[in-house]
Amino acid sequence: MSKSLRLIGFPNSGLLVFHAGIEIGFFENYATPVSLEVTPSSIYQLVNLIDGKFDIACGAVDNFIAYQENAGEETPKNNPDLAIFMGATQIELSLVAGPGIQTIEDLRGTEVAMDAISTGFAFVLYKMLDNAGLRPGDYSLVSVGATPHRWQGVKDGNYSCTLLIEPFTSQAKALGYKVLCSSRDVFKNYPGQMFGVMRRWANSNEDRIVGFIKGYLDALNWVLNENNTDSARNMLLRHMPQLNPKTVVPALETLKNPETGLVSDGLIDREGLKTVLELRSKYAANDKPLSDIEEYIDETFYRRVINLPKH
Template identity: 45%
Template sequence: MQAIELICFPGAPNLPIFVAKEKGFFDKAGVAINMTTTPSSAFQAENLINGKFQVAGTAFDNVVAYQEGQGAVTFDRQPDLFAFMGATQVELAFIVAPEITSYQDVKGKSLALDAVATGFAFVLYEMLAKAGLQRGDYSFAAVGATPQRWEAVRAGQHAGTITIEPFTSIARAQGFRVLDTSSNVFPVYQGGSFAASRAWAAGNPDALKGFIKGYLAGLDWTLKPENRQEATDTLLRNMPEIKPPVAGAVMASLLSPKSGLTPDGAILMDGVRAVLDLRTRYGSGKAALTDPSKYIDLTYYDEARRG
């Protein structure tokens, strides 16, 4: 059995991984998964590219960013990352302090981000721009992944941030406001994906296909209505920061294909185009990004699904 070091952002979308580990779906597929959660996108990318981790559950935009040389970390060689499977549309919520009731109240405030040039940051930029705010109307601070950002807003250090579940429901339950969501702004958005190095994948095709098979088995089980209570219990056990009163809201968002897990782990090409359009407009590159095949290879996914 081959071991795979997996690094993911902390969040409810990891539920199929928890399920696959606990139900033995990865074992059955011939892989042992050691999962680490990342404190930031920069830490994740650096350690995926340098080989400490073999697979990442990450924002699809992170793959694009590092392949285009626009990531928060620079390398002495060209990264060879690619997305091999989808994960979520991941509804991003613009969470703000209770006293903020409109976009106009955001003026002059500081907002917490993972990094200032990530895809999720671009989603927030787009929300603010569509509401008529200019870049000089607010300030940003790079704080880290969602748990750190939410804590910074909860503690009053920043006025708002972008969150995913369960942190959106946790914030709501504590009186914080959802000013907007990505699903209000984008009909389809390829939020989460799974990525690896092309060189590692080429040298370890059976391990990668084993990961895909195990994950898809966990996903299929998670999405079955009859498993909802057990799935909820699994999520609470693996993410103790989720308290039972908000578990229902977290699961409702997670199980909706519009805001959560994508059936069959599909990559949504309209959502990919939305990501590329945002990076073209808000990223540091000069050229328009229009070719999804630079960042995606579904060969391993297709072979794994064929058995």
Template identity: 40%
Template sequence: MPSDVRVIAFPGAPNLPVFAALERGYFAEEGVDVALTTTPSSVFQMEKFNEGAFDIAFTAFDNIVAYREGMGAVPLSNASDFRVIMGATQVELSAITAPDIKQAADLRGKTLALDAVGTGFAFVLYAMLEQLGLGAKDYTPVAVGATPERWKSVQEGAHAGTITIEPFTSIAAKAGFNVLRKSTDAFPAYQGGIVATRQSWAVENAEAVRAFIRGYLKGLAWTLTPENRAAAAVLLQAKMPEIKPGVVDAVLASVLSPRSGLTPQAAIRPEGMQRVLDLRSQWGGSGRRLSGFDKYTDLSFYEAARSGT
């Protein structure tokens, strides 16, 4: 009988390997029945993950760090149980602005839509704007929610800008919105997306965790195979109909690049993880210098899944 695994992820093109593993039966081959839910915000995701409503979270590495360190947007009772079990994406984050905001200076006195004002992706935006000459007092960050909600708020004129991932970056650019800066231009490496679980659940369900990882890696391998690009485009558009034919090539180019998207073999990037810690140390407001990403990880399930043990 298949093991049930409940997954919560942010909406976005980086979910393509999960879509592939579901559609092509890779999870089923490994004996896991995976149910995928997308989250409206990082707070919702982390609260439900903490409560045990979900077993696996595709989330930002910084979310795990923040809640483990007691710096999260809300207090969580079981955050010490959170562990990163494999990588997911380098992730390209883009500073998107309304058509009339042509340069960073135009953002002075304006509001920016964010998931939450103290998350890792927010720190990336703050750092990019600092590189473009803006200080923290030049704009006002506002908590709005996940990328679809943020993008909608900028479209409707409620906020002057936001930070996006694919496909929303390409959709925005196609619609005449401005891309002021991308994280891939700002930092040589940034471990944006990871896969996490709760250690207590993983220990009790070790084979299900390993089976999930094996299924995901099959989906990732299929996604990254060049011969499957056309089929991947069809699958992505079927799962995310907001991706129109005119932008799907740009979306895939970003997501399939190891510099801006999916990480080959779902490996973690040590330099990218350290970048996350550095940004939280700089912008997190605690005055603490964070180092040593190993304490947030347990790669034993990943290593066992890859070795076949």
């Protein structure tokens, strides 16, 4: 039996595609068994991808860029050699507030929970608050980790707000928490997650990464097929027991919406990637202007699966 490809992703409804690929056998169909680990944070994910504990990561686009530019919040042992090779999701990030917070202005002087404060979706938060007149220093960011940890911190009253994604946004709304702002209010489109890999590993494992792409796209088609809605809903409930039959319905609808969820063909959103670079250039301390998205992309393997014209 082939050695399992080691995949790491964030705890969200998008993991449904991986669960389908593993349980139904889509990855095995291409002799590419996959093992999945859920990451507690972007720091853990990227450091361990670069240092070789994992083969492929599915995560926020800015994280791959940050660590490739040696601007991550921790320094890996190995030199970064990262490439984004396929798209996973578009995203709707919702700024969800705890009790007593009615407007963004109410966040002044409070602590805001984030995964990391200088990578990932932090710059989306900066833009939201900037648009509402709050500047860095008007609030404090606290690095808490992945969405479940941040959401729990808001529920426990430790933080004023955080950015949530599905299925956590639906949970928050069902419990009466207020959404102050959505990324869709600020950006026409913002890429959620993409797949990243170390180029050295990918170039030495070309057949495995191609098998992964084929299996992923088959699993993706299964999730998006309306005939499989009941099975997909049950699978999501099984793997995310914090959901319930009421919140799983909007969570799955959001996941299947191409504007807020799964990218139906795995294509990299180049315009969205430009937005990510613009935000990083504005809000992060960079040694150089970041504008060339092609520096961070390698579609060689994707082109072996999909007849894709070169850019």
